[in-house]
Amino acid sequence: MQFLAGDIGGTNGHVALMRVADDGRGELETLAYRVFPCAAFPSLAELLRTFIDAELRASVSHCVLACAGQVMGDEVVNDNLAWPVRPDVLRAALGLSEVVLLNDFEALAHAIDGPLSASGRHLCGPSRRGPGASLVVGPGTGLGAAAHVPGAPDAVVLTTEAGQMDFAPHSLREREVLAWLAPGGGYVPVETIVSGPGLLTVYEALCALDGKAPTLTTPKAVTAAAATGGDRHAVEAVELFCAALGSFTGNLAMTYMPTGGIFLAGGFLSSIFDLLKRSAFEERFLHGRSVQTLLAQVPVWVTEHGCHGVQGAARWYVRHHAPMGITSPEGAAA
Structure with a gap:
């Protein structure tokens, strides 16, 4: 199963199409990756829509987003984001069944177990x-x-x-x-x-x-x-x-x-x-x-920040929050 992963900061939005490789080791694969200037879009939904229209050949229903700020209930609290971030709005606008949020530096910390520590x-x-x-x-x-x-x-x-x-x-x-x-x-x-x-x-x-x-x-x-x-x-x-x-x-x-x-x-x-x-x-x-x-x-x-926030968000998602059908890197259902 493929899913969207994003790292949304105050300046740029990093978005990727991800899946867990069917290689017996459960490594994460990045199928597409783009960086967008947040100021160029009127909303986060429009930014994600641009990525979806350009890169997806099949529909996806799950999305994990690392955002600057802290997740409080059903929104992200931060003065540095270009626009409000609400999962319910994103689900409705993009036809997603699930949008999960976490803090952007929480995602980066999860990437320490990946390539970030060697870069x-x-x-x-x-x-x-x-x-x-x-x-x-x-x-x-x-x-x-x-x-x-x-x-x-x-x-x-x-x-x-x-x-x-x-x-x-x-x-x-x-x-x-x-x-x-x-x-x-x-x-x-x-x-x-x-x-x-x-x-x-x-x-x-x-x-x-x-x-x-x-x-x-x-x-x-x-x-x-x-x-x-x-x-x-x-x-x-x-x-x-x-x-x-x-x-x-x-x-x-x-x-x-x-x-x-x-x-x-x-x-x-x-x-x-x-x-x-x-x-x-x-x-x-x-x-x-x-x-x-x-x-x-x-x-x-x-x-470099680069794609590490996206990678960390994806690692966190498949380990702790992924639906059935997305397998964790350790090979067990997340």
Whole structure:
């Protein structure tokens, strides 16, 4: 039986037609895969319809979608999605009998058992994974994270809304940026700074603090200017972003002690890998004092997001939620 699997973020929607291979091992097969810009579609149903019309030769009735945000009842709660996501609307619009939702970083964490763990570039720490928990962390349109705890017969995945934690400044410059963001005090989530839009916000804040008019208007423009060194505020913004990401990731590591590795996911980080490697990320990740000995045992990689969210959603579905007729990778009915 074939089924649809998707990874729907704030910027792009990754959609695939999947099935479990009839090879005796139950490996997942990707029959078709496309990436769509979410802003080009008036609804998620239209995005999925475009994929279905282009790629399907036979009808499908089951769909699993990993979405940015948390599933609350029959909808996804997240401010970064382009439109509301409701399974009942999708079922009616597309003639599906089942639409199942899960968190996008929950899906990425399930992909750690697949090709995700072998696809990254080493950033810091040991070069090999240990036996403990793993984390997947990703700044994109927002900031997501999930934990993967190995176990038998299946790993346990813990979802989080870590990107909504309060931002804690480390340097005096970060305190100035925080004061610019919230001059009257109050709550500022980490993803306001540690995300793609957050990088642009940091750049604008630094310009304002120095009495300069910003000339760059997109996160991509900021990273490009930082790479060439052509704009000192862009350089500083990327440095502050990378340092803040290090502190945030180190805080999560102190919570889970993920000796199985941390995977920083997303095309955004992959595009600035050299800048990240030269930044204060590792210094801020290690934090200092006695905890540094513990955090030094945690390997960190940067990996492309790519199709891993789709693969993770499909792996979760066939193991835990698939109807009769779709067989799990272990060969048992899911």
